[in-house]
Amino acid sequence: MPCLADELASRVVSAYSSQTPLNIIAAGTKSFLGRQADNCEPLDVTGHRGIIEYDPAELVMVSRAGTPLVEIEKVLHEHGQMLGFEPPFADAGATLGGAVAAGLAGPRRAYTGSVRDFILGTTFINGKGETITAGGKVIKNVAGFDLFRPMARSMGTLGVLLKVALRVLPLPEQERTLLHEESDELSALRKMNQWPMETQAISASSWDGTHIRIRLSGSESGIAHASAHIGGDQMDEVSYWRDLTNFKLDFFQQPGRLWRVSVAPMSAALGLSTHQLIDWGGAQRWLKTDETPASIRARADQLGGFAECFSPDPNVPTYHPLNGIALATEKRLKTALDPAGILNPGRLHPGF
Amino acid sequence: MSRPKPDRDPLIDQLRSALPEDCVVADPVSMKPYECDGLSGYRQIPRVVVLPRTVEQVQAVMKICQKTRTPIVPRGAGTSLSGGAMPHKNGVVLSLARLNRILEIDQDNRTARVQAGVRNLQISEAVQHLGLYYAPDPSSQIACTIGGNVAENAGGVHCLKYGLTVHNILQVKMINLDGEIVSIGGTSLDSPGYDLLALLMGSEGMLGIVIEVLVRLLPVPKVARVLMAAYDDIEKAGNAVAAVIAAGVIPGGFEMMDKAAIQAAEDFVEAGYPTDAEAILLCELDGTEEDVRDQVRKVEELLAKAGATDIRLAANNIQRVRFWSGRKNAFPAMGRISPDYYCMDGTIPRKELGHVLTSIARLSEKYGLRVANVFHAGDGNLHPLILYDANQPDEFEKAEAFGAEILDLCVAVGGTITGEHGVGVEKIERMCVQFDEASLAQFMAVRKAFDPDGLLNPDKAVPTLARCAEFNAMHVHHGELPHPELERF
Numbered sequence: 001m002p003c004l005a006d007e008l009a010s011r012v013v014s015a016y017s018s019q020t021p022l023n024i025i026a027a028g029t030k031s032f033l034g035r036q037a038d039n040c041e042p043l044d045v046t047g048h049r050g051i052i053e054y055d056p057a058e059l060v061m062v063s064r065a066g067t068p069l070v071e072i073e074k075v076l077h078e079h080g081q082m083l084g085f086e087p088p089f090a091d092a093g094a095t096l097g098g099a100v101a102a103g104l105a106g107p108r109r110a111y112t113g114s115v116r117d118f119i120l121g122t123t124f125i126n127g128k129g130e131t132i133t134a135g136g137k138v139i140k141n142v143a144g145f146d147l148f149r150p151m152a153r154s155m156g157t158l159g160v161l162l163k164v165a166l167r168v169l170p171l172p173e174q175e176r177t178l179l180h181e182e183s184d185e186l187s188a189l190r191k192m193n194q195w196p197m198e199t200q201a202i203s204a205s206s207w208d209g210t211h212i213r214i215r216l217s218g219s220e221s222g223i224a225h226a227s228a229h230i231g232g233d234q235m236d237e238v239s240y241w242r243d244l245t246n247f248k249l250d251f252f253q254q255p256g257r258l259w260r261v262s263v264a265p266m267s268a269a270l271g272l273s274t275h276q277l278i279d280w281g282g283a284q285r286w287l288k289t290d291e292t293p294a295s296i297r298a299r300a301d302q303l304g305g306f307a308e309c310f311s312p313d314p315n316v317p318t319y320h321p322l323n324g325i326a327l328a329t330e331k332r333l334k335t336a337l338d339p340a341g342i343l344n345p346g347r348l349h350p351g352f
Numbered sequence: 353m354s355r356p357k358p359d360r361d362p363l364i365d366q367l368r369s370a371l372p373e374d375c376v377v378a379d380p381v382s383m384k385p386y387e388c389d390g391l392s393g394y395r396q397i398p399r400v401v402v403l404p405r406t407v408e409q410v411q412a413v414m415k416i417c418q419k420t421r422t423p424i425v426p427r428g429a430g431t432s433l434s435g436g437a438m439p440h441k442n443g444v445v446l447s448l449a450r451l452n453r454i455l456e457i458d459q460d461n462r463t464a465r466v467q468a469g470v471r472n473l474q475i476s477e478a479v480q481h482l483g484l485y486y487a488p489d490p491s492s493q494i495a496c497t498i499g500g501n502v503a504e505n506a507g508g509v510h511c512l513k514y515g516l517t518v519h520n521i522l523q524v525k526m527i528n529l530d531g532e533i534v535s536i537g538g539t540s541l542d543s544p545g546y547d548l549l550a551l552l553m554g555s556e557g558m559l560g561i562v563i564e565v566l567v568r569l570l571p572v573p574k575v576a577r578v579l580m581a582a583y584d585d586i587e588k589a590g591n592a593v594a595a596v597i598a599a600g601v602i603p604g605g606f607e608m609m610d611k612a613a614i615q616a617a618e619d620f621v622e623a624g625y626p627t628d629a630e631a632i633l634l635c636e637l638d639g640t641e642e643d644v645r646d647q648v649r650k651v652e653e654l655l656a657k658a659g660a661t662d663i664r665l666a667a668n669n670i671q672r673v674r675f676w677s678g679r680k681n682a683f684p685a686m687g688r689i690s691p692d693y694y695c696m697d698g699t700i701p702r703k704e705l706g707h708v709l710t711s712i713a714r715l716s717e718k719y720g721l722r723v724a725n726v727f728h729a730g731d732g733n734l735h736p737l738i739l740y741d742a743n744q745p746d747e748f749e750k751a752e753a754f755g756a757e758i759l760d761l762c763v764a765v766g767g768t769i770t771g772e773h774g775v776g777v778e779k780i781e782r783m784c785v786q787f788d789e790a791s792l793a794q795f796m797a798v799r800k801a802f803d804p805d806g807l808l809n810p811d812k813a814v815p816t817l818a819r820c821a822e823f824n825a826m827h828v829h830h831g832e833l834p835h836p837e838l839e840r841f
Contacts, residue, residue, distance in 0.1 A: 055703060114542060142774055150551050152547060171600065197571045200573070220646070225642040263539070304540070322545050333548065336801035348546075
């Protein structure tokens with residue numbers, strides 16, 4: 001295995017010296033996100049796989065980045081543990097490295113944390129082909145700059161991930177989903193944000209225009225208490241949250257482009273003429289719509305958030321454009337890690 | 353080195369013309385309180401101290417310092433335990449203490465927008481009536497500022513369940529070296545582009561000056577109960593911690609103290625600890641009434657099974673506070689039994705606890721210095737307190753050497769030199785032990801990308817390779833680092 005890491009590093013060294021842009025590839029389950037530059041050489045990292053270290057009592061797992069999520073989740077489940085952020089596309093073969101680079105997280109994210117919140121350290125190859133270690137494998141660690149959490153959502157533009165140490169969580173003793181009729185958006189948002197004041201058991205909440213769904217996780221009596229407080233009908237549709245995570249609900253099959261709008265949970269209704277599915281208690285709003293990208297992004301901006309287009313379209317960039325000081329500040333980090341701009345150029349931001 | 357008298361220093365003249373009279377302090381007597389932070393063994397009177405009241409004044413200071421290439425040392429409350437706020441002799445100490453307003457509380461979204469100089473505890477106090485609080489609780493929380501918490505990625509006793517500063521901040525506004533306001537993060541749960549917010553956490557003032565922070569607030573748990581368990585063997589206590597966590601319980605707080613710490617704390621505050629125990633655990637469980645009842649039952653059983661000689665559940669809130677008082681006063685308690693103490697801050701994988709504590713005991717004999725251990729057992733963050741007397745010749749140096757060996761040991765077992773106190777000036781050479789050359793050079797490249805001239809908090813947190821080469825030349829034995837067999841990760 002270490003040979004493969006060395007081989008990957010020497011590929012990056014030569015790409016750096018010849019200024020050849022690289023397209024980092026694993027399972028390709030998120031190839032629809034971001035723009036892939038032309039004339040890139042592919043750098044396949046899927047061979048660099050395997051769990052390196054896992055001790056359930058430490059709540060820490062260290063794995064090579066090419067390890068498929070299904071393999072990781074299987075081992076964790078065997079020990080009564082799980083990934084805290086419900087990454088999508090595990091069944092489609094997604095790898096740990098890809099999950100980190102894209103930083104997508106399922107409904108649990110709003111309650112337990114995002115991909116980056118669980119990263120304790122990484123080893124990666126920078127744009128010069130050097131192998132860099134940042135962070136470690138313990139929960140509390142402030143030595144050195146945090147170059148590991150920013151790997152999440154960087155779309156491979158900051159480094160080729162080799163190893164990732166993750167904090168993991170115990171599987172809840174029980175889970176239950178409650179269904180609540182509610183057709184008013186503001187009232188739905190208010191309820192989803194009030195219930196957590198009464199219980200720590202909520203691990204997901206969505207609203208689809210007619211119903212709020214609340215998932216409870218925890219001990220039997222904790223769930224019973226929360227259920228009694230929240231009320232509503234118990235759902236036995238266990239696949240709902242998995243299908244939401246993996247973009248498989250009927251909602252996602254409707255016509256129009258798929259947009260992800262990220263805003264403060266209690267932000268006002270977007271008020272666009274769209275199909276909408278609200279997740280993360282209001283903080284993540286999925287739209288299926290033909291509204292213009294400009295109008296969606298303007299509305300997200302107005303609410304202090306941002307919008308990402310999840311339907312591949314050569315004319316619509318996935319990621320929310322940045323400019324001015326914000327873009328200049330991003331560029332400082334990119335230049336420090338990938339001075340020649342050869343790692344997934346243009347995948348996240350136009351130009352770098 | 354000779355330098356112009358304070359009143360003739362052109363830098364001070366420029367600062368005086370940009371800031372109100374009482375915002376610039378340049379006489380040595382008035383600057384005395386700024387000569388050190390919580391790491392009082394390191395002292396330096398700065399060239400000048402500025403205490404701006406407005407963001408515009410901070411911007412003006414940055415512009416002057418950039419133009420004159422003057423080092424800038426940002427300072428919150430000065431509670432750093434690693435010398436993060438220790439002044440530079442040619443530099444400006446930039447105090448953010450007067451930016452102390454809570455700007456906005458958003459009850460609906462459970463956030464608070466505060467200026468950098470707002471104290472950590474002040475936030476929780478301001479939102480208490482809403483049933484909310486700010487979770488990270490470093491032991492200095494009564495004094496330390498949120499800006500300092502960002503710079504150090506401060507922790508506390510509740511990190512295992514509620515996270516570090518990095519998990520509880522949504523947005524930071526900072527001033528870069530050009531004097532521009534940069535907004536990082538946002539009101540939503542994530543933000544477009546790179547996660548610069550994470551990069552900023554724990555960056556020890558080297559990437560910019562924090563002026564404003566948007567913090568997440570959490571609902572105060574309905575119920576919190578504390579179990580205290582005593583063990584006649586410290587390894588049994590360590591195994592008990594592992595058993596609780598492996599069983600799927602994430603306690604709100606999970607602390608361990610060894611015999612020396614128990615005795616000192618008991619003598620100081622009469623917390624009700626059994627002083628004949630080799631180790632005690634404090635396990636706080638919080639949530640709803642029902643959840644906590646279940647967890648207490650489960651944890652009690654696990655602690656007993658691990659061999660506890662005594663288990664007590666705090667009967668009420670008064671007893672709960674009393675149980676915690678011993679742990680929270682462990683540091684001052686040391687002050688009563690020793691003229692000085694030196695607090696270390698390594699983190700280790702928990703399973704290494706027995707081995708590490710045995711080694712620390714051996715080092716204690718080697719150096720002839722007593723040591724007491726308090727431990728954030730849930731997350732592996734160890735605070736050995738080395739007792740010494742600064743008035744005895746060489747004792748401070750011995751304590752430092754003892755501490756350095758403890759940190760090397762933490763790295764060797766797969767841990768880190770600092771869990772929550774930061775590198776600062778104190779542990780900069782230990783960075784050469786934990787990280788390889790390429791990684792240190794990468795950290796330096798990031799620093800330079802934000803601050804090409806190295807003006808922001810110079811000579812801290814990230815060592816130059818030259819410094820490491822010098823350090824290694826002195827410390828490498830037979831051409832090898834300590835524990836060369838171990839992979840550095």
